[in-house]
Amino acid sequence: MGKTLVEKIWDAHVVKRDEGYPDILYIDTHFIHEVTSPQAFDGLRKRGLPVFRPAQTIATADHNVPTLNQHLPIQETLSRYQVDMLTKNCAEFGVELYGLGHPFQGIVHVIGPELGITLPGATIVCGDSHTSTHGAFGAIAFGIGTSQVEQVLATQCLLQQPPKTMRITVDGMLGPGVSAKDIILYIIAKISAAGGTGYFIEYAGSTIRSLSMESRMTICNMSIEMGARGGLIAPDETTFEYIKGREFAPKGAGWDKALAQWNTLYSDSDAVFDAELTFDAADIEPMITYGxxxxxxxxxxxxxxxxxxxxxxxxxxxxxxxxxxxxxxxxxxxxxxxxxxxxxxxxxxxxxxxxxxxxxxxxxxxxxxxxxxxxxxxxxxxxxxxxxxxxxxxxxxxxxxxxxxxxxxxxxxxxxxxxxxxxxxxxxxxxxxxxxxxxxxxxxxxxxxxxxxxxxxxxxxxxxxxxxxxx
Structure with missing residues (x-):
C-alpha cells in the first residue's frame, strides 16, 4: 500500500519507534519567539544543558513588539521584558536572533518562508499554534508547548504519536473577489472549528494547485482553526520557484540534490487517508465570521x-x-x-x-x-x-x-x-x-x-x- 505525504515525511524523521509508545521524532527546524521560549531557556539553565543544535533554531521578536517607532524602547513593561529576555537568552545559548532593527525581523511564520529556511520534506516546530503555515511547502509543521520547546532545544527531538490523515480536495475556479482566505473560512464553516481534530490535513485539487505560495500559506495557517494538528500541500513547480534563490535556500549542487528529493514528496495514488472531504470552488463566495x-x-x-x-x-x-x-x-x-x-x-x-x-x-x-x-x-x-x-x-x-x-x-x-x-x-x-x-x-x-x-x-x-x- 502506498503512503500519504504526511506518512512519508513522518517516517523519514522517526529516530525510534516502539509499540505502545510515542515516536521519537527528529526536528529539522525550530523557530522561537519571545512569548513561549523564556521558561524553556530557564529549564536548560537549571539543568546545566546547552542548546543541542543551535544552528537549527532561529529566533525573532514578533508578538510583543510595537508597530510604531520600533527604534525607541518598548513602552509596555511586560512586552519590553519579554523581548529583552529573548535577546539575553539567544546571546547566552548561541541562537541566531532576528530582533528589532534586524533586516530579517518579522512574524516568525512569515520570515521562515521568505528567507528560504522553510523547505519541503522538513519537520518544523515552534511554540506557536500557527506553525502549520509552513506546511504550504510540503513540510510537517506544528505548534508545540513551552515544555516541548525545551525538549527540542535540549535534544532536537520530540515525543509524538503519529497523526491521523485527512485529505481536503477543492476543485474548480474561484469567482471574483474570492481568495485563499475565503477558501479556508468556507471549509472551517462547513466542518466546524473541531472538524479536523487529531488530523494532519493535506489540501489538494485544481483550486489549491492554482494558488500562489502566499495563498497556500494562508490556507495552511488556519488548519489549526479547525482543530487539526497541521496542514500541508504537496510541493510542485510553484513551490520550487518560490524557494529558489532565497537567502538560506540550497544553492548549486545542493539545490539539484534537494530538488530531486523534493520531487518525491507527494501522496501515492494508492495511499489511504483516514478521512476525505471534497468541495467545489464555485460554491465559495467572500466569507466573514459572525461569532x-x-x-x-x-x-x-x-x-x-x-x-x-x-x-x-x-x-x-x-x-x-x-x-x-x-x-x-x-x-x-x-x-x-x-x-x-x-x-x-x-x-x-x-x-x-x-x-x-x-x-x-x-x-x-x-x-x-x-x-x-x-x-x-x-x-x-x-x-x-x-x-x-x-x-x-x-x-x-x-x-x-x-x-x-x-x-x-x-x-x-x-x-x-x-x-x-x-x-x-x-x-x-x-x-x-x-x-x-x-x-x-x-x-x-x-x-x-x-x-x-x-x-x-x-x-x-x-x-x-x-x-x-x-x-
Missing amino acids: TNPGMGIGISQFVPSTNSQELSERPSYQKALNYMGIEDDSALLGKEIDYVFIGSCTNSRMEDLRAVADFVKGRQKAPNVIAWIVPGSKQIEQQAIAEGLDQVFEAAGFQLREPGCSACLGMNEDKIPAGKYCVSTSNRNFEGRQGPNSRTFLASPLTAAAAAITGRITDVRSLLTENTYA
Whole structure:
C-alpha cells in the first residue's frame, strides 16, 4: 500500500519507534519567539544543558513588539521584558536572533518562508499554534508547548504519536473577489472549528494547485482553526520557484540534490487517508465570521444562522457568542457599521496581500469613522512595499502602514482594539477579547477588509470590483 505525504515525511524523521509508545521524532527546524521560549531557556539553565543544535533554531521578536517607532524602547513593561529576555537568552545559548532593527525581523511564520529556511520534506516546530503555515511547502509543521520547546532545544527531538490523515480536495475556479482566505473560512464553516481534530490535513485539487505560495500559506495557517494538528500541500513547480534563490535556500549542487528529493514528496495514488472531504470552488463566495470562533462563518450575502438551528446542547454557547458580538439570529451582516480594519498577521501580511489591497484602494478614500491599519509581516515586506510605492497609495487612501509584528492579531502589544468596537480583521482568530478586552472581531480576506474600510460597513467586495481591480 502506498503512503500519504504526511506518512512519508513522518517516517523519514522517526529516530525510534516502539509499540505502545510515542515516536521519537527528529526536528529539522525550530523557530522561537519571545512569548513561549523564556521558561524553556530557564529549564536548560537549571539543568546545566546547552542548546543541542543551535544552528537549527532561529529566533525573532514578533508578538510583543510595537508597530510604531520600533527604534525607541518598548513602552509596555511586560512586552519590553519579554523581548529583552529573548535577546539575553539567544546571546547566552548561541541562537541566531532576528530582533528589532534586524533586516530579517518579522512574524516568525512569515520570515521562515521568505528567507528560504522553510523547505519541503522538513519537520518544523515552534511554540506557536500557527506553525502549520509552513506546511504550504510540503513540510510537517506544528505548534508545540513551552515544555516541548525545551525538549527540542535540549535534544532536537520530540515525543509524538503519529497523526491521523485527512485529505481536503477543492476543485474548480474561484469567482471574483474570492481568495485563499475565503477558501479556508468556507471549509472551517462547513466542518466546524473541531472538524479536523487529531488530523494532519493535506489540501489538494485544481483550486489549491492554482494558488500562489502566499495563498497556500494562508490556507495552511488556519488548519489549526479547525482543530487539526497541521496542514500541508504537496510541493510542485510553484513551490520550487518560490524557494529558489532565497537567502538560506540550497544553492548549486545542493539545490539539484534537494530538488530531486523534493520531487518525491507527494501522496501515492494508492495511499489511504483516514478521512476525505471534497468541495467545489464555485460554491465559495467572500466569507466573514459572525461569532467567536472561526467556524462561525457565512458567505457575505448570507444570514446569520438562528440559535434554534443549532444542536440543543450548543445553543447556550451559540447565543452567548451572538450576544458578545451584538448580533441577532437570522440577521444580515451586510451594511453593519464597523470601527477598525486590521490587515496583517501571519495569515495575511505578505506582499500578495498588500498589493491586492493597494490595487483595490488606489484612488479611493477610507470612511471617516474607520481606523485602518496595515501591518506588514516582515521588514523585508515593509521595505518592498515602500519600494513599490504602496505606502503612498495607503497614505492617500487614509490607511496607516505600520512596522512589522503580530500587532492587532492578539492583545499582547500596544495595537489593541478598544472594548465594544468592531474590527474587520485578516487575522486567524475571533475569540472573545482576542484583539483586546471586549473587542469584537469579524474575520475576512484582505479584499473584504479593505472594502469595509472604504465604505465604513461590512460590504460585499464584488460590488466594488472593476475591470482593473485585483480579483
